[in-house]
Amino acid sequence: MNTLRAxxxxxxxxxxxxxxxxxxxxxxxxxxxxxxxVELVHRLQAAGLREIEVTSFVSPKWVPxxxxxAAVMAAVxxxxxxxxxxxxxxxxxxxxxxxxxxxxxxxxxxxxEAFSQKNINCSIAESIERFAPVVAAARAxxxxxxxxxxxxxxxxxxxxxxxxxxxxxxxxxxxxxxxxVGVADTIGVGTPRQVQAALEAALRHYPLHEVSGHxxxxxxxxxxxxxxxxxxxxxxxxxxVSGLGGCPYARGATGNVATEDVVYLLHGLGIETGVDLDAxxxxxxxxxxxxxxxxxxxxxxxxxxxxxx
Amino acid sequence: MNTLRAxxxxxxxxxxxxxxxxxxxxxxxxxxxxxxxVELVHRLQAAGLREIEVTSFVSPKWVPxxxxxAAVMAAVxxxxxxxxxxxxxxxxxxxxxxxxxxxxxxxxxxxxEAFSQKNINCSIAESIERFAPVVAAARAxxxxxxxxxxxxxxxxxxxxxxxxxxxxxxxxxxxxxxxxVGVADTIGVGTPRQVQAALEAALRHYPLHEVSGHxxxxxxxxxxxxxxxxxxxxxxxxxxVSGLGGCPYARGATGNVATEDVVYLLHGLGIETGVDLDAxxxxxxxxxxxxxxxxxxxxxxxxxxxxxx
Numbered sequence: 001m002n003t004l005r006a007x008x009x010x011x012x013x014x015x016x017x018x019x020x021x022x023x024x025x026x027x028x029x030x031x032x033x034x035x036x037x038v039e040l041v042h043r044l045q046a047a048g049l050r051e052i053e054v055t056s057f058v059s060p061k062w063v064p065x066x067x068x069x070a071a072v073m074a075a076v077x078x079x080x081x082x083x084x085x086x087x088x089x090x091x092x093x094x095x096x097x098x099x100x101x102x103x104x105x106x107x108x109x110x111x112x113e114a115f116s117q118k119n120i121n122c123s124i125a126e127s128i129e130r131f132a133p134v135v136a137a138a139r140a141x142x143x144x145x146x147x148x149x150x151x152x153x154x155x156x157x158x159x160x161x162x163x164x165x166x167x168x169x170x171x172x173x174x175x176x177x178x179x180x181v182g183v184a185d186t187i188g189v190g191t192p193r194q195v196q197a198a199l200e201a202a203l204r205h206y207p208l209h210e211v212s213g214h215x216x217x218x219x220x221x222x223x224x225x226x227x228x229x230x231x232x233x234x235x236x237x238x239x240x241v242s243g244l245g246g247c248p249y250a251r252g253a254t255g256n257v258a259t260e261d262v263v264y265l266l267h268g269l270g271i272e273t274g275v276d277l278d279a280x281x282x283x284x285x286x287x288x289x290x291x292x293x294x295x296x297x298x299x300x301x302x303x304x305x306x307x308x309x
Numbered sequence: 310m311n312t313l314r315a316x317x318x319x320x321x322x323x324x325x326x327x328x329x330x331x332x333x334x335x336x337x338x339x340x341x342x343x344x345x346x347v348e349l350v351h352r353l354q355a356a357g358l359r360e361i362e363v364t365s366f367v368s369p370k371w372v373p374x375x376x377x378x379a380a381v382m383a384a385v386x387x388x389x390x391x392x393x394x395x396x397x398x399x400x401x402x403x404x405x406x407x408x409x410x411x412x413x414x415x416x417x418x419x420x421x422e423a424f425s426q427k428n429i430n431c432s433i434a435e436s437i438e439r440f441a442p443v444v445a446a447a448r449a450x451x452x453x454x455x456x457x458x459x460x461x462x463x464x465x466x467x468x469x470x471x472x473x474x475x476x477x478x479x480x481x482x483x484x485x486x487x488x489x490v491g492v493a494d495t496i497g498v499g500t501p502r503q504v505q506a507a508l509e510a511a512l513r514h515y516p517l518h519e520v521s522g523h524x525x526x527x528x529x530x531x532x533x534x535x536x537x538x539x540x541x542x543x544x545x546x547x548x549x550v551s552g553l554g555g556c557p558y559a560r561g562a563t564g565n566v567a568t569e570d571v572v573y574l575l576h577g578l579g580i581e582t583g584v585d586l587d588a589x590x591x592x593x594x595x596x597x598x599x600x601x602x603x604x605x606x607x608x609x610x611x612x613x614x615x616x617x618x
Contacts, residue, residue: 188611191577192536220570220607221577224533227501261529268500268530298529302497 011235013272015051017182017212018044018259020287021072022053022087024244026063028291034068036290038075043283044241045082048275049259053106053238056087057097073100085146094134098141105138107131107178108148111165111198112155124169132176139177147178148214152198153190160194167201180210182238185225188218192228199232212236215257217243217296222257223265230269237262242284243296258297260284277303320544322581324360326491326521327353327568329596330381331362331396333553335372337600343377345599347384352592353550354391357584358568362415362547365396366406382409394455403443407450414447416440416487417457420474420507421464433478441485448486456487457523461507462499469503476510489519491547494534497527501537508541521545524566526552526605531566532574539578546571551593552605567606569593586612 021040025032037055044052054076060067069086078084085104088094097105109128110116116124135145149169155161170181183198190198195213202211213229214237215222226237239262245255263275281300288295295301330349334341346364353361363385369376378395387393394413397403406414418437419425425433444454458478464470479490492507499507504522511520522538523546524531535546548571554564572584590609597604604610 191574193578217607218611219573220532220567221574223529224536224574227533227536258529264528265500265530265533269502298526302527 009233010230010269010271011233012270013235013274014230014266015236016049016259016262016273016275017051017053017085017236017238018049018241019053019214019238019256020044020241020244020259022056022066023238023256024240026056026065027246028065028244030291032065032290034071034075036287037068037072040241040283040287041072041076043279043286045079047279047283048273049280050081050274051083051085051104053085053087054102056089057093057100058087058089070096070100073102083144088134088138090130091134091137094137102143104144104146105134106146106148107134108150109169109173110150110155111161111169112151112158113165114157115151115155118157124165125172128169128172128176131178135177139179144180145178146180146182146212147173148182148184149173149202150184150186152183152202153185153194154187156187161198163197163201166198167204170202170205174205180212180236181206182212182214184214184238185216185222186214188216188222190215190225191221192224195225196228196232199229199234203232208233209235212238214238216245216255217257223261226257226262226265230271239263241280241297242288242300244287255296258284258295258300260295260297260300260303264299318542319539319578319580320542321579322544323539323575324545325358325568325571325582325584326360326362326394326545326547327358327550328362328523328547328565329353329550329553329568331365331375332547332565333549335365335374336555337374337553339600341374341599343380343384345596346377346381349550349592349596350381350385352588352595354388356588356592357582358589359390359583360392360394360413362394362396363411365398366402366409367396367398379405379409382411397443397447399439400443400446403446411452413453413455414443415455415457415491416443417459418478418482419459419464420470420478421460421467422474423466424460424464427466433474434481437478437481437485440487444486448488453489454487455489455491455521456482457491457493458482458511459493459495461492461511462494462503463496465496470507472506472510475507476513479511479514483514489521489545490515491521491523491545493523493547494525494531495523497525497531499524499534500530501533504534505537505541508538508543512541517542518544521547523547525554525564526566532570535566535571535574539580548572550589550606551597551609553596564605567593567604567609569604569606569609569612573608 055069056066083103086102239259240256243258364378365375392412395411548568549565552567
């Protein structure tokens, strides 16, 4: 019993997909200047992040913050070895995104029927079918497709979401050619066993290296959920610098798990990330100062305070 | 690989030692009225907490906030089945505490030599020897003695603390008759494997049910560290309602892990605590309102926001 058994399952290296510029900023009310967004991406890649979700090709009527999507993509000075992804909710989005030459696109489906109906006005099955031509077009263009399974643990309308619903979405995504799925606890209600069950459901249709975790820290569970995911061998996580972002369905909610906190955890576990934590904290400071906000990362706040450790 | 193996180690029931009234309030600058402290204890026990660290019998010159220790203890309407503990840093403290009839006393020693020297002006070995008569007197009076091992993972002066140092303190505490040890990550720098190693060190001298975890959330790791502790079978944790408390050695630091967050985690894992989360959140609201502060518990903030889940 008293052995470090759990640790032995951990991967030796983890890939972090930095979603701050897209998922983090999309609900931000003040308009963030294009130059600020570009500078953020530059700082993130300089800190060692190798996958960055840059923007969203969605109607500016829905998400005005992302109206400068093409301008941001054009201004980013790309580094070899870094993958730049964009969200494309439909064929029109994909067509608009194509000129920006993303390395990867992201499509999404909810594991909750009520959430799907309320937010995109169609069933889960219909929503995924609608992505089929987007996926086909992207793959024909040599662009990788990731699928985000939102509300994979809980839904603001339905409550708990059964793992079987996650499996169903993963199955449908696999069927239309989505190459990777992210299991997203969109409202941050999940605890470790629930999150493991949702990941296991996705793993029935995808290999370990093509399943990632996306956790919000609304209830303070995100870092523990990352730990629980590592124990299953999951080695890819979406994270957001300084915890940028929030869930519009949970007032008072904190946002995505902070990249800094996850890096602190992983390095403490002896897991490589390729990320320079100090440079990452500076990137987080940069964007939070631009927004006039304090960091949502506890590790960043503690390290900024420069306590004597 | 893809099994819920880790979960199988978890205890089915966990005891939470609520330290908010003592460890949480001790560094609070504004004087908290005695009646407020008593009301807090009453609300905590009404919420189902069965172990409460009520106050400290320490010189009011050192900790003015605890100057009303005897008055608080006298005013608490005790409930059967609830254990009330107090901190007694020396024989004088024990003598003062005795009239208040605590069920348990807490003594402490650091696992860091530098911390011991700077804070209590003596070596670790000397500090523990000084407790020997306190322990003997308490046990002769039928009062249980818990020992807190502070800086068990990291120290603000020395940096990382080796598990061997924790084992040494646990050994010395066992030798003088301390019945239970709490492994405390006082400055919140620990990550799960480090915390497990520190707990393992204590487990060489104490059985599982007499070792507890005490984690600060300074770097956002506390809930993950609780999870990692559960995997070793640890079933007792110190927690602080609404995350009351902070570490004077880490500016900008958050305090003890919030009881609400740990209860949310444990209930999500199917582990019993006997605590009513709603009543607990109300207790946290009560004390934070009295202090003019917002809660440090993410679960409490999310649940107060009453999102539709």
